[in-house]
Amino acid sequence: MKRSWATLSQLSGGMYVPQDFERTAYRLVTEQVLYAADRRSRNAYHLVETYLADFTAALEPLGIRLERNAHYRYVVALPSHGEGLPVTLEETLLVLVLRQRYDHAMREGQVEEHGEVLVELPELQEAWQHMTGRPMPDTGSLRTLLRTLRRWSLCREVDSEPDDPQPFRILVRPAIVEIAGPQWLQRLDQHNMDEDGEAETSTPRAIEDEDDVPA
Known part of the structure; x- marks a missing residue:
């Protein structure tokens, strides 16, 4: 009660x-x-x-x-219900790639004190191309996507040192495990139907491997 x-x-x-x-x-x-x-x-x-x-x-x-x-x-x-959250294709792909990098870091024991995982931009670019078969968005577009994911409490940016060629790094937050699970991915398919009734998103290649499927 x-x-x-x-x-x-x-x-x-x-x-x-x-x-x-x-x-x-x-x-x-x-x-x-x-x-x-x-x-x-x-x-x-x-x-x-x-x-x-x-x-x-x-x-x-x-x-x-x-x-x-x-x-x-x-x-x-x-x-409990998946309606109401429109998600773009690139937001979908970024969530999938970051979830895959988080799972990989967990298996390797590369986790920060509060369960966060630091992802370098070259690492993200390699994983993005491998999983999606398409180039990663440019830095400005990536920052825009990350602002959206930050509102969902999935990640945040970490500024690099002045002499670092990377403008920033990405800190993936542990709640991505709960938020970006199978039910959430199913909602993405529902929210990304085009006018012909076909999903705009497609399952990235690397997700087809059993080791990369979100738990």
Whole structure:
């Protein structure tokens, strides 16, 4: 049974007011992931961690389920239904390539402290061409794509040193495992139907290998 935000505020001994719970629930819906490692979302993560069952019950009627990764300390809100998120072909391909690089780094034990994986641009370019059979977008277009993926809490840019020929690196965030799973990929196919009823996206070649299929 869902307890009201006012009840939870009283149980917290005044540490939280009802608006704290409301704002955090809204952030789960709009931001999708709250990371304890991020200064901006740390307090919200701790609130959800403490009252996980209550937030789960509050979002369930919206068709949203919560999953908490206790090891890397983040909570992700996953919609049960795939409608409503238009995704372009290049966004689709970038998500697939970054998920493949994340899985590869996990197998090799090349994971940062908070479960993040650093991807170099030459590595990304090689994987992109191998998996998609097409050239990687130029730097400006890639930055635009990454801004979208950052809003989905999948990755973020890391500035390079002044003497580094790479303008930046990509830090892939651990929630990509939950967000870019098989159900999400199926939604991409649904959102990328052209006027003839054929999907704009195609399965990259490397995804056909069993070792590269997202878990």
